[in-house]
Amino acid sequence: MSIKKLILRYAPGGVRRTLRDVYFASKLVPGHLYDYRRFLAHAGLNKSRNAQAERAARITLYYHQVEKGMSLAEPRLNFGKPIIESLFSELEGFLRDYGVAAPATTGIAALISYIDFHQRHGEQAQHVREPLAKLLARHGLSMEQARDWSGGTLPTSRAEIEQARHGGFKSFFESRHSIRQFSGGVVAPDDLRRAVETAQKTPSVCNRQSWQVHAFSQPEQMARLLQIQSGSRGFGEQASAVLVVTSDLRSFLGVAERYQAWIDGGMFAMSLCLALHDLGYGSCCLNWSKEPDADKALRAAAGIEPYQQIIMLLAVGTLPEQFSVARSYRPPVDQVLVLH
Numbered sequence: 431m432s433i434k435k436l437i438l439r440y441a442p443g444g445v446r447r448t449l450r451d452v453y454f455a456s457k458l459v460p461g462h463l464y465d466y467r468r469f470l471a472h473a474g475l476n477k478s479r480n481a482q483a484e485r486a487a488r489i490t491l492y493y494h495q496v497e498k499g500m501s502l503a504e505p506r507l508n509f510g511k512p513i514i515e516s517l518f519s520e521l522e523g524f525l526r527d528y529g530v531a532a533p534a535t536t537g538i539a540a541l542i543s544y545i546d547f548h549q550r551h552g553e554q555a556q557h558v559r560e561p562l563a564k565l566l567a568r569h570g571l572s573m574e575q576a577r578d579w580s581g582g583t584l585p586t587s588r589a590e591i592e593q594a595r596h597g598g599f600k601s602f603f604e605s606r607h608s609i610r611q612f613s614g615g616v617v618a619p620d621d622l623r624r625a626v627e628t629a630q631k632t633p634s635v636c637n638r639q640s641w642q643v644h645a646f647s648q649p650e651q652m653a654r655l656l657q658i659q660s661g662s663r664g665f666g667e668q669a670s671a672v673l674v675v676t677s678d679l680r681s682f683l684g685v686a687e688r689y690q691a692w693i694d695g696g697m698f699a700m701s702l703c704l705a706l707h708d709l710g711y712g713s714c715c716l717n718w719s720k721e722p723d724a725d726k727a728l729r730a731a732a733g734i735e736p737y738q739q740i741i742m743l744l745a746v747g748t749l750p751e752q753f754s755v756a757r758s759y760r761p762p763v764d765q766v767l768v769l770h
């Protein structure tokens with residue numbers, strides 16, 4: 431009999447567990463090191479490489495803040511000045527190095543929409559108007575040209591979304607937007623149950639269905655969770671429910687599955703958004719890309735067990751009669767589909 435088998439058979443339970451822990455810890459390290467090196471080498475963590483994709487991501491991040499700000503029920507006038515400054519700086523370099531292309535065009539469209547929004551509210555938004563005119567002139571572009579680009583917000587209504595939901599899969603899918611205005615109606619527990627039941631049809635690795643949904647509807651508790659999450663300022667307080675989607679780490683049985691919780695949990699969260707949309711509710715995913723302190727704070731506030739991996743939060747509510755959503759540009763499919 432091998433030494434390994436001898437130890438596993440005759441060592442006391444505690445020793446066996448410790449030996450197994452040490453064994454799996456040693457097996458996990460190479461995978462984590464591999465991911466760590468790849469992330470360090472390729473992610474847009476700092477501007478040292480400044481690849482086109484990284485610069486495009488920064489532009490998207492900044493113009494998204496502009497679109498998001500305008501899709502709130504009561505946008506703060508002249509909001510987002512520091513972000514807009516960063517957006518201008520990125521746009522300048524991007525247009526210079528890559529020409530007139532998305533997402534720079536989308537960023538410019540979002541800024542034009544910002545100017546128009548302020549004009550409707552009697553404000554000039556000179557901090558955008560002037561630098562934008564100069565940017566366009568420097569790159570030989572005109573305002574008329576830029577007005578053809580898509581960006582900013584899209585006015586819509588409950589009735590319009592209701593109709594689109596019944597127009598077949600594509601129409602249903604495309605009529606789901608991140609909703610950042612809610613009308614304060616109840617999210618019925620039975621509806622929540624139906625949505626979760628529908629989302630349970632989500633595929634998962636070996637059908638392990640690691641997901642759980644933790645639902646909160648008490649105002650103080652929702653406020654606390656949203657405060658820790660911090661990405662729903664200006665609309666979270668209108669939500670009628672906050673959901674925390676988790677994946678149970680105990681469902682994952684091999685070191686190669688170290689990220690499966692996020693994949694299965696993320697797919698489930700998407701299904702849940704769609705199931706809520708099908709029932710006529712609006713939702714907005716709220717990211718859980720957090721450092722350990724925030725993770726611990728949310729666990730404590732929401733009573734989430736240590737073995738549950740938090741995937742994301744969702745703000746859920748009822749749709750107002752009329753509202754706006756961020757346009758959230760999607761690039762042409764050929765940039766996404768690589769036919770090999």
Ligand SMILES: Cc1cc2nc3c(=O)[nH]c(=O)nc-3n(C[C@H](O)[C@H](O)[C@H](O)COP(=O)(O)O)c2cc1C
Pocket residue numbers: 494498606607608609610660661662714715716717718742755756758
């Ligand atoms: C994982 C994830 C996290 C997100 N976090 C936030 C957030 O914290 N705050 C927010 O307002 N939107 C958040 N969003 C919504 C995105 O901004 C939105 O999905 C994206 O801009 C596309 O727009 P659409 O959902 O309307 O198609 C998140 C989306 C996902 C998938």
